[in-house]
Amino acid sequence: MSPHPPHADRPDLRADCGSCFGLCCVALPFSRSADFAADKPAGTPCGHLRDDYRCGIHDRLRESGYPGCTVYDCFGAGQKVSQVTFGGRGRHEEPDSARRMYAVFPVMRQLQELLRYAAEAMDLAAAGPVRAELRRAHDRIEALTLGDADAVLAVDVAAERACGGALLGRASELARAAVPGRPGDHRGADLMGARLRGARLRGASLRGAYLIGADLTGADLRDADLLGADLRDARLAGADLRGALFVTQAQVDGARGDGATRLPATLRRPSHW
Template sequence: MADTQPDGGPGAPGRLELRADCSSCFGLCCTALPFSVSADFPVDKPAGQPCSNLGEDYGCTIHTRLRDEGFRGCAVFDCFGAGQQVSQVTFAGRSWRENPGTARAVFDAFGVMRRLHELLWYLDEARSLPSSEPIDAGLRAVREETALLTQAGAAELRDADPDGLRERAKPLLRRASVLAREHEPGTAQNRAGADLMGAKLREADLRAADLRGALLIAADLRGADLRRADLIGADLRDARIGGADLTGALFMTQPQANAAQGDAATRLPRALERPEHW
């Protein structure tokens, strides 16, 4: 991925604003979202109810022990900066605790905003690829419309159609992937949507492979070469990627990295951070 990011227009969030800043958020992921007893959560919590671990300062009181306490789902989750956008922009710094009458609107806005910010992440990456120049006008148009919507008020967000924007973006993102991979060395395998759960792919050559939406849960990808592979929507939960090379992997997100099992030798795309639990 390129270091420089395209200009999304006035007021549009840049790449840094698409990263979660919990210090500027009113604990929205800890309150708005539901979870159920599973391998990812030790208790049930309905949507709209604050997690028992949410502090008065909106911080998580067990943040450093989430995995040990059974809250792996929280450790994996990332809002792409939607939390601080809703807290500080949409609702101008007015918290749902201080204004309980706004709670439902705040939580609904958070769900929409997260989808918009995730889409912005993909669009920004697509536009950062030199090979995307032939489709940049289309990418830019969808991005500008999406970015403008992130600045809207709660009522407009409530009536927004993020699915419509995503459908418009899909063929552009798919074309960006093809353009970025078509001249790359490698086998360029088409495994889009493939069921590769638990697959033995250690040291596999997956350069420029199409792994869009692939099920890679618990797959052994240790030492695999995934340079320029398209990973949009791929399920990497518990995938073993120790020593794997994901340099320049396309459309990989922080939640995907958080869900996988890597190590100090794993090479990630430059836009992502190495998870603390590796």
């Protein structure tokens, strides 16, 4: 078993905005839409970002037209880039380093996401046959995140994702193998707006599936693989996601559940449900 605590208890894999230089509010672009009230190019600070790197409307993002901000998760990349890669020196202290910091951030975010999934996979009781490989992959990726800016920018993220994805897939298969009569493979399926009320999807692979606006009211999603599934505005009222694999807080935050929705123990019920 991994010597690390369960993935949800690891602060290095959760966003700590208080230790970040507001990187997601500067480095990333967004377009005026239902998710964002204004256009913003990459590398330009959001108009609501204060000089202390805090969001001026953080407590009212949804009502201010920025629900997209509430479902974004950097998996701890923000504080790692701010405090480790750049040693606690932000754009105010070292303006010349800002552009490099914004370039490093999205790379680090992908590496931190892989770390989060690897940590979860190592916690799976059924992952014993691949736990040693998961540990090696985890430790290799973690070492990459601790390099300097040049080293992080030189990482072949696509290769790391391909390698990590295959290993996570094996762990998923092992974890779902014991589910009796599990549904077929729905990886990458276009299920936008699908009527799946009460669907029996226990142990299903929904990896990368498009479930935007899908009606999953009362659906059984126990032990389903939801890695990368798009759950924006999916209706999860009364749905059961206990034991669901690789589901993140951001995915849950983007969905529409209620008090009867059952979530994995590591996730919190969104306040807007």
